[in-house]
Amino acid sequence: MEIKTLQVGPIGTNCYLLCDTASARCAIIDPGGDAEAVAAAVKASGASPCAILLTHGHYDHTGAVAELSAQWPEAPVYLSRRDQSGDNAPPQLFPHIPGAKDYGEGACIAVGTLTVTVLATPGHSEGSVTLRCGDALFCGDTLFAASCGRTDFPGGSMVKMLDSLYRLGSLEGDFRVYPGHMEPSTLERERRTNPYLLQAMAQHGESV
Numbered sequence: 001m002e003i004k005t006l007q008v009g010p011i012g013t014n015c016y017l018l019c020d021t022a023s024a025r026c027a028i029i030d031p032g033g034d035a036e037a038v039a040a041a042v043k044a045s046g047a048s049p050c051a052i053l054l055t056h057g058h059y060d061h062t063g064a065v066a067e068l069s070a071q072w073p074e075a076p077v078y079l080s081r082r083d084q085s086g087d088n089a090p091p092q093l094f095p096h097i098p099g100a101k102d103y104g105e106g107a108c109i110a111v112g113t114l115t116v117t118v119l120a121t122p123g124h125s126e127g128s129v130t131l132r133c134g135d136a137l138f139c140g141d142t143l144f145a146a147s148c149g150r151t152d153f154p155g156g157s158m159v160k161m162l163d164s165l166y167r168l169g170s171l172e173g174d175f176r177v178y179p180g181h182m183e184p185s186t187l188e189r190e191r192r193t194n195p196y197l198l199q200a201m202a203q204h205g206e207s208v
């Protein structure tokens with residue numbers, strides 16, 4: 001498993017290439033912009049995309065989907081239906097992604113020999129998910145290094161965010177944390193120092 005990080009778009013969204021070196025297949029996670037740069041990184045990786053996985057539907061995570069889909073039509077796009085339409089998904093914030101497949105809690109997506117498991121982690125948006133693969137967590141805008149995503153957008157909820165952070169904090173063992181913005185971290189470091197994660201754990205009566 002190899003993970004390549006690209007910062008894309010005007011507000012520096014992290015796009016990740018999750019590559020299975022054994023099969024030369026990859027998933028593109030949150031291509032928020034700069035389709036050409038993402039495509040160049042895919043080609044440089046030598047792996048062919050088998051899926052485009054979206055942690056949530058905000059435009060800064062989805063901006064390059066259309067161009068990349070046109071280039072690799074065999075790679076389906078996955079996005080929770082909760083971020084695809086409805087009152088909590090206004091189109092200027094949640095642009096329509098034609099052909100996106102719904103996914104959510106418990107879904108498993110194969111990336112070559114790797115398996116990505118979906119954890120529903122609402123709070124930043126209704127349809128926010130965290131993608132788990134091996135010891136890596138792609139948290140989107142749920143868990144950040146030393147922070148968490150905003151909850152004041154349509155569909156956001158601080159109550160749900162704290163439940164989702166609690167859930168991530170309760171995962172057994174350590175994980176590499178790959179957030180939707182800013183630098184990576186580890187779950188152990190966040191359990192010790194992240195004020196929102198500490199609040200979420202304290203609220204559930206856990207000592208950390």
Ligand SMILES: [Zn+2]
Pocket residue numbers: 056058124141
């Ligand atoms: Zn967002």
